[in-house]
Amino acid sequence: MKRAPYLSFAFLLLCGLLVVLAPWAARHGVNDVVGGNWDGPSSQAWLGTDNLGRDAWSRLIYGTRTTLTLAALSTLLAFATGGVAGLLAGVLGGRLDGLLSRGNDVLMSIPTLIFALVVLAVVPPGAVTVCLVVAALEAMRIFRVARSLAAGIAALDYVEVARLRGEGSLVLIFREVLPNIARPLVAEFGLRIVFAVLLISTLSFLGLGLQPPATDWGSLAKENKDGVLFGVWAALIPGAAIGLLSLSINAVLDWLAHRGRA
Numbered sequence: 274m275k276r277a278p279y280l281s282f283a284f285l286l287l288c289g290l291l292v293v294l295a296p297w298a299a300r301h302g303v304n305d306v307v308g309g310n311w312d313g314p315s316s317q318a319w320l321g322t323d324n325l326g327r328d329a330w331s332r333l334i335y336g337t338r339t340t341l342t343l344a345a346l347s348t349l350l351a352f353a354t355g356g357v358a359g360l361l362a363g364v365l366g367g368r369l370d371g372l373l374s375r376g377n378d379v380l381m382s383i384p385t386l387i388f389a390l391v392v393l394a395v396v397p398p399g400a401v402t403v404c405l406v407v408a409a410l411e412a413m414r415i416f417r418v419a420r421s422l423a424a425g426i427a428a429l430d431y432v433e434v435a436r437l438r439g440e441g442s443l444v445l446i447f448r449e450v451l452p453n454i455a456r457p458l459v460a461e462f463g464l465r466i467v468f469a470v471l472l473i474s475t476l477s478f479l480g481l482g483l484q485p486p487a488t489d490w491g492s493l494a495k496e497n498k499d500g501v502l503f504g505v506w507a508a509l510i511p512g513a514a515i516g517l518l519s520l521s522i523n524a525v526l527d528w529l530a531h532r533g534r535a
Contacts, residue, residue, distance in 0.1 A: 281521035355412030363423025
């Protein structure tokens with residue numbers, strides 16, 4: 274059996290703790306000026322300062338809490354909408370399946386980033402708007418996965434027997450179908466969180482996500498991108514955090530998949 278990725282588990286646990294304990298883990302307020310522009314690491318600023326002299330460590334902590342909270346909320350909302358719709362379409366079939374599937378295909382034909390940019394250009398940007406936009410985009414992908422899995426299970430004999438017994442649609446979904454597709458849906462949940470983090474950070478980097486003084490990983494990279502030209506690595510910190518999060522989640526999901534097949 275493949276060994277458990279302890280470092281990945283530790284990093285994900287650290288991220289979870291930072292989300293909960295951000296006010297205590299940060300050494301300064303999110304907008305407190307503690308030095309000059311792009312100063313190096315010091316006792317006041319462990320990771321140095323940003324373009325306005327604010328503590329890069331503290332802003333990274335608060336950015337972690339904001340980014341992961343929005344990603345988790347948008348993914349949960351996407352599963353509550355796209356996942357449920359996919360299960361209904363896959364189990365019930367017929368006209369409902371055709372209507373939902375064709376509508377979802379039309380929406381998915383629009384490139385993700387263009388869809389988000391158009392909506393955010395019309396609607397005032399903010400945490401709620403970003404969460405809803407990301408949830409809508411993620412729900413389309415989740416719908417296709419949930420529908421495909423549910424349709425495959427719904428065609429099996431034991432589901433047909435339950436249907437012939439007169440079991441209702443909700444019973445078929447939650448008792449017969451959902452328990453047998455839970456593992457791939459959990460894996461999809463982890464992957465969707467990664468994509469949500471990337472999309473939220475991208476929108477903030479483009480100036481259409483969270484607005485100052487709020488901070489997240491994308492806005493941290495945007496604020497400090499010019500410092501890269503002068504050898505300042507503050508803009509690389511959120512990028513490294515995104516990369517480590519993606520690698521950790523994928524390592525854990527890969528281990529769970531091997532464990533399930535063992």
